[in-house]
Amino acid sequence: MRGKGGRQTIRDLAALAGVSISTASKALNDTGRMGEETRQRVKRVAREIGFRPNALAQGLLSKRSFTIGLLTNDTYGRFTLPVMAGVSEALVDRGVSVFLCAIEDDPALGQVHVDAMLDKQVDGIIATGKRVDRRLPIDLSDVPVPVVYAFTEGGPQSVSFRSDDAHGATLAVEWLKASGRQRILHVTGPEDFFSVRERSDAFRAVAGAAATVLFGEWSETWGRDAVDKIWSAAGDKPDALFCGNDQIARGAVDALRERGIRVPEDVAIVGFDNWEIVAAQMRPPLTSVDMDLKELGRQAGLTILALAEGQAVEPGVRTLPCRLVVRQSCGAGGSVGAGSPGDEKQRR
Amino acid sequence: MRGKGGRQTIRDLAALAGVSISTASKALNDTGRMGEETRQRVKRVAREIGFRPNALAQGLLSKRSFTIGLLTNDTYGRFTLPVMAGVSEALVDRGVSVFLCAIEDDPALGQVHVDAMLDKQVDGIIATGKRVDRRLPIDLSDVPVPVVYAFTEGGPQSVSFRSDDAHGATLAVEWLKASGRQRILHVTGPEDFFSVRERSDAFRAVAGAAATVLFGEWSETWGRDAVDKIWSAAGDKPDALFCGNDQIARGAVDALRERGIRVPEDVAIVGFDNWEIVAAQMRPPLTSVDMDLKELGRQAGLTILALAEGQAVEPGVRTLPCRLVVRQSCGAGGSVGAGSPGDEKQRR
DNA sequence: AATTCATGAGAAAACGTTTTCTCATTTGAC
């Protein structure tokens, strides 16, 4: 019984149920006064014809579009996607849909997207990036809707979410120490990343201030080079490497294998990011710190919703705990072979 | 001069410009009749106060929301993201925004998302997947808006886009042959994938019907295993491998290196997918077939727009050509070292 | 000087809802 062409309006519904438009509306929303029989009849007819209210019309009146925008400059989507998944998951059952806008690093493109979103009366904007200490190429400080920042730098008065990388690093190193590793090295990315400094500081706090940190870049190549550098130098060799991301870890594992050094028997490896597609496919599968970006997205979603509903939210940076996902690249207690449970996730 | 709280409406604009609402509207849209001076004055005031029409109100009237939905079950986003980027790129300057809806493989979740999109009066839906021969877990055959399928199976009367994998495979093998490779093997994924059969058929058509195809899974492990199997068998060894995806290629390269076989000097490797993050980080960087998913997204976007505007579009499957992105894993002409140009892309 | 015509601009309807207000009818209390 789909109307000729368009969808059924409340007008059609009212006619079919033999009531006025206002009564129909009130019946559906459980508001107003009317006989119980009438209310049920309207609802029944609505169900029968599959009536669904036009959200545009509702939005026009209520000034809530049940729509938010997710702005990102993370082209490859490695960080954005989990965040997006979390946002979406948190909001879908509240009827909120998400506009995804990928603005490279192009301010003009960003402006176009923001304008389009505002025209469509989004209830709020979540800005995400790929780097916690960089801003998006567009200023959101005076858009007329609430803004929440996730994994990107917001202004001083903004609400931001990011992972607690110090916590993640601590988890990793403590786990290594608990499995009996004595000489742990940290091989990580460029020092000008805030995350790098946060992680390396935490690393030193747990592994000892004298522990070695090697800064480099975020590539497999650097992971290999670091291993070459370490193993071709004189002195004691480490029995564990804590890597700044999974790609570095992968490079390191490859280089170790080429040198005939066994992972995890001789050297345990822990990565960072828990980028499933890399970490789980590695040989051996990589133990890695998971920043729980999905949870981060979920919280950002709930927060933007709260703001949209007019609730006050304390500005500031909120950090979320990390998780250590244990796989075989750091055998439990350094014992040979037996290995830790395959892909089991462990929350601490 | 942002109004108290809300945004400026055309009412405010009209008042400020000293005209009626209708005149204001007509001035902005370059319709109706009025003095040129009036028109310019309205436009000027609009510019000054940064007036932007409320898309909800426009949509209510015009029955076009300038909004489309992108539905996907590709959780990891490896295929969806480039498609999304293309869609967005094609539509953003036409003022169309995109709802991204990730429905795992959950029909109920899919229905929720579709309903939400329809409530919001999307002008159309693009359904994308991760496999050309599988349907999404939800039936879109009678949604009241146009639907276009991209990288997923649509119904018989639907409009679908997919890459021309036969073409991609042909490009790869011809390139290898042109560089002087004689014995080319194809190591690919599970035979029940349509793409796999299409690629392997094309492979055989170019490499010779007797050429060997090894079916397996989409993992690095399989790539390694395949190499082990080939090189531990008796008989001539191949001088080139055409792999079904980049992960298999990666596994193959790793296994070859462990055997002391040089890539590309002894064996050239070509992958499929051109998954930058894998292909470009490999050592050596991987030559790979690019399905041009972004272009696919662009075309899907333009098509859904055409349909939304009421234009007729011939149903059927449209295939898009692939590109071969040449990197160092297949040295030109088998010559040593000199190698082909780094990351240069080559369209054929 | 009377008629037509083009021009400029506003009034009002429409889109599909929700909400407030009003009104008629029934119920209950005296």
Place this chain on the structure above:
DNA sequence: GTCAAATGAGAAAACGTTTTCTCATGAATT
């Protein structure tokens, strides 16, 4: 049997646009 109160339901306004229609005004034609 009268009056107040409660009940059921509809009319109308509002949201912010676009579009069609109407109406003055002044210019051009007789």
